[in-house]
Amino acid sequence: MHQSELFSKTTKNLPEGEESKNAQLLIKGGFVNKSSAGVYSILPLGLKVLNKINQIIREEMNALGAEELLMPSLIHKKYWEQSKRWEADIIYKTKDLDYGLGWTHEEVITAIAAHSINSYKDLPKAVYQIQTKFRAEPRAQAGLLRGREFLMKDLYSFHADEKDLNNYYQKVIKAYKKILDRLCLKARLAEAGGGAFTKEFTHEFQVLNPAGEDTVLYCDQCDWAQNREISKMEHGDKCPACKKGSVKMYRGIEVANVFKLGTKFSEAFNLNYLDKNGKKNLVVMGSYGIGPTRIMGTLVEDNYDEKGILWPDAVAPYKVHLVLLGEDKKVKKEADEVYKILIGHFGESEVLYDERNASAGEKLNDADLLGIPWRIIASDKTAKLKKVELKRRSEKEIKFVSEKQLSKLIK
Amino acid sequence: MHQSELFSKTTKNLPEGEESKNAQLLIKGGFVNKSSAGVYSILPLGLKVLNKINQIIREEMNALGAEELLMPSLIHKKYWEQSKRWEADIIYKTKDLDYGLGWTHEEVITAIAAHSINSYKDLPKAVYQIQTKFRAEPRAQAGLLRGREFLMKDLYSFHADEKDLNNYYQKVIKAYKKILDRLCLKARLAEAGGGAFTKEFTHEFQVLNPAGEDTVLYCDQCDWAQNREISKMEHGDKCPACKKGSVKMYRGIEVANVFKLGTKFSEAFNLNYLDKNGKKNLVVMGSYGIGPTRIMGTLVEDNYDEKGILWPDAVAPYKVHLVLLGEDKKVKKEADEVYKILIGHFGESEVLYDERNASAGEKLNDADLLGIPWRIIASDKTAKLKKVELKRRSEKEIKFVSEKQLSKLIK
Numbered sequence: 001m002h003q004s005e006l007f008s009k010t011t012k013n014l015p016e017g018e019e020s021k022n023a024q025l026l027i028k029g030g031f032v033n034k035s036s037a038g039v040y041s042i043l044p045l046g047l048k049v050l051n052k053i054n055q056i057i058r059e060e061m062n063a064l065g066a067e068e069l070l071m072p073s074l075i076h077k078k079y080w081e082q083s084k085r086w087e088a089d090i091i092y093k094t095k096d097l098d099y100g101l102g103w104t105h106e107e108v109i110t111a112i113a114a115h116s117i118n119s120y121k122d123l124p125k126a127v128y129q130i131q132t133k134f135r136a137e138p139r140a141q142a143g144l145l146r147g148r149e150f151l152m153k154d155l156y157s158f159h160a161d162e163k164d165l166n167n168y169y170q171k172v173i174k175a176y177k178k179i180l181d182r183l184c185l186k187a188r189l190a191e192a193g194g195g196a197f198t199k200e201f202t203h204e205f206q207v208l209n210p211a212g213e214d215t216v217l218y219c220d221q222c223d224w225a226q227n228r229e230i231s232k233m234e235h236g237d238k239c240p241a242c243k244k245g246s247v248k249m250y251r252g253i254e255v256a257n258v259f260k261l262g263t264k265f266s267e268a269f270n271l272n273y274l275d276k277n278g279k280k281n282l283v284v285m286g287s288y289g290i291g292p293t294r295i296m297g298t299l300v301e302d303n304y305d306e307k308g309i310l311w312p313d314a315v316a317p318y319k320v321h322l323v324l325l326g327e328d329k330k331v332k333k334e335a336d337e338v339y340k341i342l343i344g345h346f347g348e349s350e351v352l353y354d355e356r357n358a359s360a361g362e363k364l365n366d367a368d369l370l371g372i373p374w375r376i377i378a379s380d381k382t383a384k385l386k387k388v389e390l391k392r393r394s395e396k397e398i399k400f401v402s403e404k405q406l407s408k409l410i411k
Numbered sequence: 412m413h414q415s416e417l418f419s420k421t422t423k424n425l426p427e428g429e430e431s432k433n434a435q436l437l438i439k440g441g442f443v444n445k446s447s448a449g450v451y452s453i454l455p456l457g458l459k460v461l462n463k464i465n466q467i468i469r470e471e472m473n474a475l476g477a478e479e480l481l482m483p484s485l486i487h488k489k490y491w492e493q494s495k496r497w498e499a500d501i502i503y504k505t506k507d508l509d510y511g512l513g514w515t516h517e518e519v520i521t522a523i524a525a526h527s528i529n530s531y532k533d534l535p536k537a538v539y540q541i542q543t544k545f546r547a548e549p550r551a552q553a554g555l556l557r558g559r560e561f562l563m564k565d566l567y568s569f570h571a572d573e574k575d576l577n578n579y580y581q582k583v584i585k586a587y588k589k590i591l592d593r594l595c596l597k598a599r600l601a602e603a604g605g606g607a608f609t610k611e612f613t614h615e616f617q618v619l620n621p622a623g624e625d626t627v628l629y630c631d632q633c634d635w636a637q638n639r640e641i642s643k644m645e646h647g648d649k650c651p652a653c654k655k656g657s658v659k660m661y662r663g664i665e666v667a668n669v670f671k672l673g674t675k676f677s678e679a680f681n682l683n684y685l686d687k688n689g690k691k692n693l694v695v696m697g698s699y700g701i702g703p704t705r706i707m708g709t710l711v712e713d714n715y716d717e718k719g720i721l722w723p724d725a726v727a728p729y730k731v732h733l734v735l736l737g738e739d740k741k742v743k744k745e746a747d748e749v750y751k752i753l754i755g756h757f758g759e760s761e762v763l764y765d766e767r768n769a770s771a772g773e774k775l776n777d778a779d780l781l782g783i784p785w786r787i788i789a790s791d792k793t794a795k796l797k798k799v800e801l802k803r804r805s806e807k808e809i810k811f812v813s814e815k816q817l818s819k820l821i822k
Contacts, residue, residue: 033523036487044478067455074560076447095504149485
């Protein structure tokens, strides 16, 4: 892609009152545009990142044997009334009070499942969607970490009994770990409260980060971690699990959660199945969320320096950023050649070519702001050396390499 | 995919008051589930169809040089007030009257473009999204043809002058023709009214079909067509264009439209650019819509018989439907082999294998209902012949062919 043709531009102007670092950097880089508090448009550069996040999630959900579907946002109040959740403050309701905007889809999926599940032969089943959610957040000042409108991957599973649910629950935890690994996000699996549904703990994946709105207690030597809301431990206590490590306290961003719903919704929506003996039983359910837009914000909070974002390779909008400096026609011609070689190797969608008429300072600042992992500079200086300049966004070292070496060095 | 593992099932039960043929057949086949009037969940089988439609649209939009982005649904009233559209009856508003749900995105995209477009060097530009829209339709009885919530691909273009807009407008018409061709939808390009924005005609792509809610006048010999709302012609008149053909009148489903917005929105949102002489000008805009969920409904209205849907190859949820009849273990083993061969040839995502324990009648009825283009039967009878039975959903002829011939015959 030629950078001169990109729809979005970098900017120095931030909307009034935009305090969160992730939103500031995403706006400056032209990844998102703020529509109103807690509501963002995802611009083409940002959508490239978001689609890569979604694709990783989708692959791991499909590997779990879950099928993708798409439920509506406009959910008639009859659904919410049936589960006694119509009064939740979090729901945006339409003016006529006929609909609530989906902030979670247990009601709708349970009603649908009642058409699909009748017998033990139909179990287990799992379905997911990657879909827009709405929550009437009173405070929406954390950028993409807490939106009034945001993208959510929600997975729902259906089981004959608790044992099968428990098995699947562990499988989803493994799948979520794999997703977060692929996204280069280090997260702690923390126990948390079960809300109205269950007396058991549920689990959250918490990324320890100063921008987090939760507080997590965790062991510095083993895997033990709890959300402060339910923990009896304090900073400095001995770890209750390994009895060796020390309990630390830090802020966390909840990027995913897993939840045993039990039979709460199958009871409300009459979701039964006949077992082998012809006896009617309630279906046992689980629900599991992971937030792609929140992950995008978390990746920024986790990967930036004073100059801009440092995207992990797996989700970067482009793999390589080729920057032409100066106006020499010969250098331009050589850079055009390098661009051809790069798109031959990495595909057109993975190479951004800054061929704009702009100063070196502006171009290099933009490159740092955009945070593409590999930067290649073609300039008078590199042309004289018959090489180009190669640099990782995350490193200081600069190498002068021949065009032929590029495809070997860039992984 | 093994059919026994599919989340959705076929059903004979239709929700009360569901009168539209497309919704009836899509519900019966397990492609969609009705959530409330005009609101449907797209089930896994339906999402496979919808994704294929979206992919065709996306490819042609990208070929036009348009970049994809994603705008929000929760649009603050300040946007609608600025364009004087806040009072439109079609908008769902939130209870607090802070937001309207996006039914179209001229306001939001123009406000965004004001950050990206400042100079003639930034023009032309085009962006699109495939995104959920909401319209408070008083009557929502046409299934996927007129939803209260539906998917829309909306493209917006930005130009220095009318001439450039006119050029692009013709390019979009060509791209839309290509999309509809690939979807096997025969549509007439009809002139229609410009509403509040323009005194010129706009254009709609109308699929002539008894389920259509519009009325189209068209020539039986040339390309001339008009929406009845603006036409001065009547059924039986001589064609005003070719002067040879006769004007016919029929119902049409509007599957796409193209619209010259002129400077209405750039004026409201201060979207200007500096020309080569440093003079400030308003950006000239176009907007172009095509509805993936409406297209899905139209494809059904256009392709069904008394037994169910006949999906065109380009959008069928699966290319091949392998149906095992009877409970003979040897036949089952052979069918398993055929399944392996088929997924080797066409990919796992293109083959549905009905290995359920169900009667031949149920299985064959379901196959007709699902409407997958190629049906292959493995049974006692075919096993004795050392062949399988091959049939196109749209044809009556049955062939007995060897496994080796399958990949040659199925295109």
